[in-house]
Amino acid sequence: MTRLVDHDATGPVRLDESDIDETYGDIAVCRCGLSADPPFCDGSHKRTEGEADDVLYRYEDGERYPVDVVRREE
Ligand code: FES
Incomplete structure (x- = not known):
């Protein structure tokens, strides 16, 4: 199962x-969606530094990839 979650936040509350x-x-509390210990911030949000608006x-295996097309599976 793949789930697309759109987060604008790049740091905790x-x-x-x-x-x-x-x-x-x-x-x-994590708001970026990258924490390995949700709902708590574990510092993973630092990986969002430098994101363009x-x-x-897509974040996978510690790497960040820009996404060109989002396909919806039925
Ligand atoms: S806000 Fe998500 S890990 Fe810090």
Whole structure:
């Protein structure tokens, strides 16, 4: 199964002070869709640096590829 998810965010959202866990500390929630530990940010968003605004990208095996055509499977 392939799923196309269109994300505009290139970094996490930080929660406010009341959301800080006493055991784990600060919590950042992933908004880029690349985290290997969702819903938490693991720093993978750094791979989005340098993205052009008008280009769709596919991230696979640690690499970034621009996508020319999106085909819909029925
Ligand atoms: S925002 Fe997705 S890994 Fe940080």
